[in-house]
Amino acid sequence: MADNPGNAAAPDGARQPVTARVVIGWLLLIPGMLLTGGSGLCTGLFTIMIAINGGSGPELSGDGMFLIPLIYGGPVILFGALLWWIGVLVRGRRRRAALPSATEPPASPS
Numbered sequence: 643m644a645d646n647p648g649n650a651a652a653p654d655g656a657r658q659p660v661t662a663r664v665v666i667g668w669l670l671l672i673p674g675m676l677l678t679g680g681s682g683l684c685t686g687l688f689t690i691m692i693a694i695n696g697g698s699g700p701e702l703s704g705d706g707m708f709l710i711p712l713i714y715g716g717p718v719i720l721f722g723a724l725l726w727w728i729g730v731l732v733r734g735r736r737r738r739a740a741l742p743s744a745t746e747p748p749a750s751p752s
């Protein structure tokens with residue numbers, strides 16, 4: 643596999659150009675984070691609310707009530723997590739420049 647010059651470390655500390663992979667990765671990553679976070683919070687709060695008010699009335703009774711938030715919120719959470727994961731994969735790993743001390747031989751003790 644050929645190296646992508648956009649991901650290679652720039653010499654002398656110069657900034658790397660932003661590649662299309664990075665932009666597309668962030669465009670997938672941000673909505674994925676928002677969907678996962680928002681839907682997870684909503685699903686969690688509704689599950690807690692059902693657990694607290696489970697025996698208070700006929701409209702919130704039954705063991706199947708715990709599944710309702712998961713049925714409605716679960717697919718949205720999974721879709722957001724999938725977008726998040728694909729965004730991370732598309733961005734790829736950024737290579738860092740080697741530290742100068744790592745390439746030089748260690749100084750001999752005097």
